[in-house]
Amino acid sequence: MKKVTVIELFAGVGGFRLGLEAGQDYEVVWSNQWEPSTKKQHASLVYEARFGTKNHSNADISEVPTADIPDADMLVGGFPCQDYSVASTLQNAKGLIGKKGVLWWSIHRILSEKKHPPKYLFLENVDRLLKSPSGQRGRDFAIMLKSLEGLGYAVEWRVINAADYGMPQRRRRIFFIGYHKSTPAHAALLKTGGKDWLHTTGVFARAFPVLEISTKTKAFSIAQDLVGLSENFNLGQQASPFENSGVFVGGHVHTEKTQADHQGERTVLGDILETGNVPEAFFVSPDDYPKWDYLKGAKKEVRTAKNGFEYHYTEGAMVFPDALDKPSRTIITGEGGKSPSRFKHVVAHKKRLRRLTPVELERLNMFPDNHTQLQGISNAKRAFFMGNALVVGVVARTAKALYDLMQRYS
Incomplete structure (x- = not known):
């Protein structure tokens, strides 16, 4: 055929x-x-x-x-x-x-x-x-x-x-x-x-x-x-x-x-992590740990909307850092960038915390390593691609x- x-x-x-x-x-x-x-x-x-x-x-x-x-x-x-x-x-x-x-x-x-x-x-x-x-x-x-x-x-x-x-x-x-x-x-x-x-x-x-x-x-x-x-x-x-x-x-x-x-067989998050040196830019600053802890943690608090209306807000805790013995959570388009986020992936690495690299995000979607690497394409944009990919x-x-x-x- x-x-x-x-x-x-x-x-x-x-x-x-x-x-x-x-x-x-x-x-x-x-x-x-x-x-x-x-x-x-x-x-x-x-x-x-x-x-x-x-x-x-x-x-x-x-x-x-x-x-x-x-x-x-x-x-x-x-x-x-x-x-x-x-x-x-x-x-x-x-x-x-x-x-x-x-x-x-x-x-x-x-x-x-x-x-x-x-x-x-x-x-x-x-x-x-x-x-x-x-x-x-x-x-x-x-x-x-x-x-x-x-x-x-x-x-x-x-x-x-x-x-x-x-x-x-x-x-x-x-x-x-x-x-x-x-x-x-x-x-x-x-x-x-x-x-x-x-x-x-x-x-x-x-x-x-x-x-x-x-x-x-x-x-x-x-x-x-x-x-x-x-x-x-x-x-x-x-x-x-x-x-x-x-x-x-x-x-x-x-x-x-x-x-x-x-x-x-099953592949888990730990299986796709890079084993070599990871650039320092992907490591979370200890100064930001409290922000990450808050965003990933459980919440039960009163919030105020822009129009002044007060409401009760609750959400459950997320596993933090991400479990390495299970498949990863879904990649979203906002995965890139240093700013703390509830939805970005964070893994423990040599007693420190870090975000996932573009290659690791590609691996989670089963793309070849560095498929999205191209001059002029930022790491945040590469993460955005994987958030949109299948x-x-x-x-x-x-x-x-x-x-x-x-x-x-x-």
């Missing part, structure tokens, strides 16, 4: 590409990375330094004509989590009008305008996508599923915590795969049914096994059009109908709350299982 050609959107510093190309089965033929809030395109510069400038676009994807994007077997990307509501449909046209700047609709536009659309989709987002917005739990995900169905795709999804499968960071993200109706895999999913697909047959079942017992199982249809879903889906309900695993095919949802089943190992395992499925149903 020839290599699977890939379009990579919202590429960041290339986590999807690293995972896909870890084997020999995939080839990224066109990529796009654009950061609207910065003049200098740091992530795109890192991407080009690692993968070359050929067939890489550093332009606002919403402004890139579909004709400029080559055909490919698969489209991948970790798109921003936004408000996916639908304002209205276009009469006598395939397009949709969502809120301006919502990049999901750029994916939708590309798929709808392609004469030969990708046969497979592999997308990633934060897991709150299944529960947003707060007034219509699950509405945004229902809109996405229904819009993909309108473009000819069935979908399977799974919320994966990388640490549940032996990886070094507790990072929980939703991944979903779309199968175009022209593929044998689509027909197989329709025939197999949700439960067997989620537990034994599907891509995520093969890549990330689950226990046979599901704590919650639901089945329902999504029948309304996109505007109806936008206005009425799950209106006023306390909980989302979507569990952490599911399939959507033929207008029907089968969704279950599954539990990870991993018996293999765990490469999750992509690599999913990609292998997806390729095997393509061969199985070819």
Whole structure:
């Protein structure tokens, strides 16, 4: 079987590409990375330094004509989590009008305008996508599923915590795969049914096994059009109908709350720490220890809002310094910089405390050492990249299982 050609959107510093190309089965033929809030395109510069400038676009994807994007077997990307509501449909046209700047609709536009659309989709987002917005739990995900169905795709999804499968960071993200109706895999999913697909047959079942017992199982249809879903889906309900695993095919949802089943090796925070000399800049000044202690500690205090309103504030203590015998907490974009913070990682090192280095943050996302090192890129910016990145190992395992499925149903 020839290599699977890939379009990579919202590429960041290339986590999807690293995972896909870890084997020999995939080839990224066109990529796009654009950061609207910065003049200098740091992530795109890192991407080009690692993968070359050929067939890489550093332009606002919403402004890139579909004709400029080559055909490919698969489209991948970790798109921003936004408000996916639908304002209205276009009469006598395939397009949709969502809120301006919502990049999901750029994916939708590309798929709808392609004469030969990708046969497979592999997308990633934060897991709150299944529960947003707060007034219509699950509405945004229902809109996405229904819009993909309108473009000819069935979908399977799974919320994966990388640490549940032996990886070094507790990072929980939703991944979903779309199968175009022209593929044998689509027909197989329709025939197999949700439960067997989620537990034994599907891509995520093969890549990330689950226990046979599901704590919650639901089945329902999504029948309304996109505007109806936008206005009425799950209106006023306390909980989302979507569990952490599911399939959507033929207008029907089968969704279950599954539990990870991993018996293999596990990597912990202590395993990824650098063993050589760490620059002094990463060590915490003893003068700042009280600030770190306060921010990491439990609190039960009265605070005053800007408008003068007094309120009781409580929060629990965090493990401080971070435990070395467990996977790390989730990296956030504010991980860099010296200032004390509740959420930054701090480890004990030779009877002193220090923050994590850029290489250690890369290792927690399973990137190669110094992948983000480039002249003009600060350590804080490198930490920001990793706060936005995905765990490469999750992509690599999913990609292998997806390729095997393509061969199985070819």
